[in-house]
Amino acid sequence: MSSYEGNDYCHRGAGPSGKPKLHFIQYNSKKDAREGAFLAGGKNEPVHHANPKEGKAHYHAADQSGNIIKDGVHHCYG
Numbered sequence: 001m002s003s004y005e006g007n008d009y010c011h012r013g014a015g016p017s018g019k020p021k022l023h024f025i026q027y028n029s030k031k032d033a034r035e036g037a038f039l040a041g042g043k044n045e046p047v048h049h050a051n052p053k054e055g056k057a058h059y060h061a062a063d064q065s066g067n068i069i070k071d072g073v074h075h076c077y078g
Contacts, residue, residue: 013071024074030057033077037061041069 015021027033037046041061047068050057058074 021071021073023072024055024058024076027075027077030077033059033075037075040073040075046075 013021025033025036027036034046034048037059038044038061040046041063044062044064045066046059047062047066048057048059052058055074056076056078058076060068060074061071063069
């Protein structure tokens with residue numbers, strides 16, 4: 001299992017449950033990954049990395065200015 005399967009924890013704080021945030025969250029579709037990043041960014045348009053140098057295509061949550069929120073979370077699909 002690769003780290004892009006949703007089981008890789010980052011060291012950037014706890015999520016709402018108190019458990020560590022997932023570094024990579026795997027979704028079944030591109031649409032679901034976009035929606036996850038959209039909601040994580042407070043309904044701001046997410047940043048799409050369609051062809052990353054490593055790993056799978058993914059989205060990042062973004063702030064109101066369109067900058068990636070540096071929480072380390074990748075919303076992956078594919």
